[in-house]
Amino acid sequence: MLIIDCHGHYTTAPDAHQKFRDRQLAHLKNPASPTPTPARISDDEIRETIETNQLKLQRERGADITIFSPRASAMGHHIGGEETSTEWTRACNDLIKRVVDLYPENFVGVCQLPQSPGASVAKSVAELERCVTELGFIGCNLNPDPSGGKWQTLPLTDKYWYPFYEKMAELDVPAMVHVSASCNPNFHATGAHYINADTTAFMQFIEADLFKDFPTLRFIIPHGGGAVPYHWGRYRGLADMLKRPPLREHVMKNVFFDTCVYHQPGIDLLLDVIDIDNILFGSEMVGAVRGIDSETGQYFDDTKRYIDAAKISAEDKQRIFELNVRRVFPRLDRILKARGQ
Amino acid sequence: MLIIDCHGHYTTAPDAHQKFRDRQLAHLKNPASPTPTPARISDDEIRETIETNQLKLQRERGADITIFSPRASAMGHHIGGEETSTEWTRACNDLIKRVVDLYPENFVGVCQLPQSPGASVAKSVAELERCVTELGFIGCNLNPDPSGGKWQTLPLTDKYWYPFYEKMAELDVPAMVHVSASCNPNFHATGAHYINADTTAFMQFIEADLFKDFPTLRFIIPHGGGAVPYHWGRYRGLADMLKRPPLREHVMKNVFFDTCVYHQPGIDLLLDVIDIDNILFGSEMVGAVRGIDSETGQYFDDTKRYIDAAKISAEDKQRIFELNVRRVFPRLDRILKARGQ
Numbered sequence: 001m002l003i004i005d006c007h008g009h010y011t012t013a014p015d016a017h018q019k020f021r022d023r024q025l026a027h028l029k030n031p032a033s034p035t036p037t038p039a040r041i042s043d044d045e046i047r048e049t050i051e052t053n054q055l056k057l058q059r060e061r062g063a064d065i066t067i068f069s070p071r072a073s074a075m076g077h078h079i080g081g082e083e084t085s086t087e088w089t090r091a092c093n094d095l096i097k098r099v100v101d102l103y104p105e106n107f108v109g110v111c112q113l114p115q116s117p118g119a120s121v122a123k124s125v126a127e128l129e130r131c132v133t134e135l136g137f138i139g140c141n142l143n144p145d146p147s148g149g150k151w152q153t154l155p156l157t158d159k160y161w162y163p164f165y166e167k168m169a170e171l172d173v174p175a176m177v178h179v180s181a182s183c184n185p186n187f188h189a190t191g192a193h194y195i196n197a198d199t200t201a202f203m204q205f206i207e208a209d210l211f212k213d214f215p216t217l218r219f220i221i222p223h224g225g226g227a228v229p230y231h232w233g234r235y236r237g238l239a240d241m242l243k244r245p246p247l248r249e250h251v252m253k254n255v256f257f258d259t260c261v262y263h264q265p266g267i268d269l270l271l272d273v274i275d276i277d278n279i280l281f282g283s284e285m286v287g288a289v290r291g292i293d294s295e296t297g298q299y300f301d302d303t304k305r306y307i308d309a310a311k312i313s314a315e316d317k318q319r320i321f322e323l324n325v326r327r328v329f330p331r332l333d334r335i336l337k338a339r340g341q
Numbered sequence: 342m343l344i345i346d347c348h349g350h351y352t353t354a355p356d357a358h359q360k361f362r363d364r365q366l367a368h369l370k371n372p373a374s375p376t377p378t379p380a381r382i383s384d385d386e387i388r389e390t391i392e393t394n395q396l397k398l399q400r401e402r403g404a405d406i407t408i409f410s411p412r413a414s415a416m417g418h419h420i421g422g423e424e425t426s427t428e429w430t431r432a433c434n435d436l437i438k439r440v441v442d443l444y445p446e447n448f449v450g451v452c453q454l455p456q457s458p459g460a461s462v463a464k465s466v467a468e469l470e471r472c473v474t475e476l477g478f479i480g481c482n483l484n485p486d487p488s489g490g491k492w493q494t495l496p497l498t499d500k501y502w503y504p505f506y507e508k509m510a511e512l513d514v515p516a517m518v519h520v521s522a523s524c525n526p527n528f529h530a531t532g533a534h535y536i537n538a539d540t541t542a543f544m545q546f547i548e549a550d551l552f553k554d555f556p557t558l559r560f561i562i563p564h565g566g567g568a569v570p571y572h573w574g575r576y577r578g579l580a581d582m583l584k585r586p587p588l589r590e591h592v593m594k595n596v597f598f599d600t601c602v603y604h605q606p607g608i609d610l611l612l613d614v615i616d617i618d619n620i621l622f623g624s625e626m627v628g629a630v631r632g633i634d635s636e637t638g639q640y641f642d643d644t645k646r647y648i649d650a651a652k653i654s655a656e657d658k659q660r661i662f663e664l665n666v667r668r669v670f671p672r673l674d675r676i677l678k679a680r681g682q
Contacts, residue, residue, distance in 0.1 A: 144527075151492065151527045186485075186492045191544035191579050195568045196537035203532035223575075227536045227568030233604025234564075237630035237641040238532045263574025269610045289578035300578040 001318045002341060003304065004325040004332070005058075007176065007222055007258045007282030008066035008107075010096060011073075012053040014045040017095060021074070024088060028080045038091040046098055053286050055106060061304050063283075067329065068096055069110040069141050073189055075180035077115040078148030086114035086123050093127070097135045108332055109137040110176070115146040117153050121164040128164070132171045138331040140168075142175040142219075144201050149184030149193050156201055157208030165214050174218035174256075174328050177201045190288035198226025202255065206239050206247070211254045218254055218328050220280060224270050225257035232273045248275070256328055258282030259303045259320065262289055264296075267306035276316045280325050281307065342659045343682060344645065345666040345673070346399075348517065348563055348599050348623030349407035349448075351437060352414075353394040355386040358436060362415070365429060369421045379432040387439055394627050396447060402645050404624075408670065409437055410451040410482050414530055416521035418456040419489030427455035427464050434468070438476045449673055450478040451517070456487040458494050462505040469505070473512045479672040481509075483516040483560075485542050490525030490534050497542055498549030506555050515559035515597075515669050518542045531629035539567025543596065547580050547588070552595045559595055559669050561621060565611050566598035573614045589616070597669055599623030600644045600661065603630055605637075608647035617657045621666050622648065 016039035023036035058066060070092035077085055093111045100109045111131035113124040131137040142164075144156050154160045156177070168175060179197040187193040198221045211217060221228070228235055236247055244250050257274060260282050261267050270279065282303065289300045298305055307320055326333040357380035364377035399407060411433035418426055434452045441450045452472035454465040472478040483505075485497050495501045497518070509516060523534040539562045552558060562569070569576055577588055585591050598615060601623050602608050611620065623644065630641045639646055648661055667674040 149492070151490070151525055153527075155527050184492055186494075186496050186541055186545070188544045188548055188579075191547065191576065192537075192541040195540050195572060195575075196533075199536050199540075199568065200527055200533040203529045204527070206532065207529055224571065227540065227571060230565065230568060230571035230607050230610060231536060231602060233602065233607060233634060233641050234536075234630055235532065236636075237603055237632050237634065238529075240632045240635075241630060261572060261574070262578055263614070265610055265613050266571050266574060269571060269606055272606050273604070289575055289582060291578050291581045293574060293578065294581075295577075300574050 002065060002322045002336070003063040004281060004322055005063045005066040005283050006220065006280045006325050007260055007284050008054060008068045009071045009284070009287060010068060010099065011071045011286050012049045013071065013095060014039070014041050014049055016041050016045070017091070020091060021088060024084060025079065028084060038094070041095070043098070043102060046102060050099055050103065055103065057285055058106060061302050063304065064106070066107050067110050067138065067332070068099060068107040070096055070112040072141060072178050073181045075112050075141070075143060076148070077143050077146035077180055078117060078150070078183055082114065082116040082119040082123060085116045086127070089114040089127060093131050093135065093137070100136070108335065109135060110139045110141060111137050113140055113142060115143050117147045121161060124164050125167045128167055128171065128173070132173055132331070138329045138335070139173045140175050141178040143179055144177050144197050145179050148180060149182030149187045155204045155208070157204050157210045162213070165217055169214055169216050172216070172330055174220060176220040176222055178222055194223055194288070195226045198223050199228060202226065202228045202235070202251070205251045205255060206235065206244055207242065211251065218256065220256045220258055220328065222258045222260055222282065222284065224259060224261035224266060225274070229257065229270045229273050252278055256280050256324070259307060260284040260301070261303070262300040263293070264306050264309060267303070268310060271310050271312055276312070276319050277324060279320050280328060281321045343406065343663045343677070344404040345622060345663055346404045346407040346624050347561065347621045347666050348601055348625050349395060349409045350412045350625070350628060351409060351440065352412045352627050353390045354412065354436060355380070355382050355390055357382050357386070358432070361432060362429060365425060366420065369425060379435070382436070384439070384443060387443060391440055391444065396444065398626055399447060402643050404645065405447070407448050408451050408479065408666070408673070409440060409448040411437055411453040413482060413519050414522045416453050416482070416484060417489070418484050418487035418521055419458060419491070419524055423455065423457040423460040423464055426457045427468070430455040430468060434472050434476065434478070441477070449676065450476060451480045451482060452478050454481055454483060456484050458488045462502060465505050466508045469508055469512065469514070473514055473672070479670045479676070480514045481516050482519040484520055485518050485538050486520050489521060490523030490528045496545045496549070498545050498551045503554070506558055510555055510557050513557070513671055515561060517561040517563055519563055535564055535629070536567045539564050540569060543567065543569045543576070543592070546592045546596060547576065547585055548583065552592065559597065561597045561599055561669065563599045563601055563623065563625065565600060565602035565607060566615070570598065570611045570614050593619055597621050597665070600648060601625040601642070602644070603641040604634070605647050605650060608644070609651060612651050612653055617653070617660050618665060620661050621669060622662045
């Protein structure tokens with residue numbers, strides 16, 4: 001059995017990468033200054049940041065492969081316009097590609113998108129195509145609120161997004177629904193904005209008929225599906241009140257939850273109420289919560305432990321750790337099969 | 342043992358009350374039209390709407406008292422300005438007072454507040470005082486987003502709110518943190534906005550030191566605390582990362598969750614991870630989810646059944662159904678004691 005972590009971010013990228021971003025933001029303020037170019041980063045710098053963090057934790061915790069994407073909180077789609085977002089996004093994705101090339105056994109790429117409030121999805125379509133067909137990526141992170149906590153953009157079920165979904169369907173890649181930083185003082189990023197976005201996206205899917213229009217579309221809602229499994233009765237009841245089909249038919253053929261829930265009772269609830277086929281192993285590491293739980297003596301985000309300890313069959317564990325992930329990411333499945341895995 | 346439901350709304354108010362609201366909104370569009378006055382509603386009309394709904398369900402489900410407030414989704418603080426909000430709020434609260442006067446054994450009042458984005462809290466201070474000292478109410482519903490899903494106002498921990506908290510402390514009444522309708526197309530009201538607001542408020546409390554400034558302040562976060570119990574490990578870990586004290590000391594002396602979670606596994610998780618002393622019985626009925634769960638044959642919002650079925654002691658059940666509610670609402674405790682209950 002392979003252990004595939006579907007949710008990892010390059011939160012530890014070399015400083016030079018952030019300095020490029022800083023120069024980009026300075027250029028936004030003073031457009032007369034020279035246009036900055038992405039940082040020159042050596043392979044050794046990348047190795048240093050990966051081997052002391054993600055790769056070390058992979059080995060310590062017993063994962064084989066991480067589906068790896070740029071730091072979510074740094075996507076910053078609300079900063080600057082479409083051009084700024086596009087340049088930053090390409091630099092972030094190119095850096096992920098270098099990690100994958102250095103450690104092809106351990107990482108596979110998922111891309112950030114050059115979203116920008118008010119802009120069309122054309123640049124995102126192009127970047128998804130570039131990342132999948134040229135860089136070998138297997139999916140993307142789609143931000144349901146590119147306005148950064150202001151929620152001034154359109155629901156994920158609006159026709160606005162349809163050209164992007166057509167490209168996702170054509171390339172047969174899923175999207176993780178993932179917001180970036182919050183510029184709204186009401187919302188702490190990882191403590192409120194992330195979880196709210198997960199819950200919000202799920203309810204948008206209930207209200208609309210997106211999956212009638214795109215029956216093969218697949219979304220991963222991270223952080224254990226936000227509030228959804230805990231309120232599973234509420235969502236089943238709301239679907240009924242809104243005269244929608246049962247959730248299993250209406251939404252759950254297309255929506256999957258990861259296991260980024262940082263305590264045993266939460267994971268146990270997830271495994272209890274959600275069909276096992278809709279659950280993908282994920283840890284979000286090195287990520288939102290980096291400390292050790294004083295109640296267990298283990299890292300909060302070592303989510304493999306919770307699944308190992310769960311009272312489900314070995315077959316079900318293999319579905320969560322490997323088989324569901326391969327099914328939702330068919331391009332990963334092809335890569336692994338080509339390697340004989 | 343008394344069964345006290347801490348979360349009920351007058352969602353079934355007579356049509357004339359909504360027609361007053363409609364006239365008020367029409368007057369907003371055409372200020373030259375005559376200023377509308379609250380509807381004249383007979384006692385029989387009130388009896389009809391209560392006896393066929395809330396009172397009927399109280400009896401069927403075996404609750405004794407409901408802590409009763411105006412319909413939350415109709416508070417509409419984002420509509421019109423401070424004056425509109427104040428007039429509508431007084432009419433809503435006066436109607437609750439009439440229900441309580443007709444059924445003093447079964448209902449006790451909690452007030453809506455005349456919040457308005459950008460306005461000071463002065464009107465809310467005055468209305469809270471009126472409702473508690475003149476109408477005999479025991480608490481209030483405080484909207485953390487009076488901009489109605491736009492989240493353009495200040496966090497609950499901002500000094501903006503402090504004069505209101507001073508009045509709450511002086512009167513020794515708690516507030517339920519409860520948003521109203523959403524005018525943001527991203528957020529379904531009961532499926533996203535409500536739950537997001539609960540989660541958001543809890544994280545705001547973690548980030549700040551509000552309860553150092555107001556050690557006796559008490560908030561009920563409804564809908565089972567939003568996403569919080571399911572992500573209890575995340576919140577414990579975030580408190581640690583943010584160098585805050587442990588949640589039990591930092592927040593949980595002042596924050597309580599109700600039991601508006603509409604399935605057994607969700608309630609079981611709540612009772613498992615949150616101290617029993619922080620949990621108050623609530624149903625939100627007649628409310629957000631009105632149907633029957635096809636998996637159980639029972640109403641989703643008959644939350645008493647889930648607590649009855651939970652594997653906790655009879656003493657713990659009494660704390661949830663009665664003792665914690667009396668502790669958080671000391672004015673209710675006094676009313677009950679005066680009746681020999």
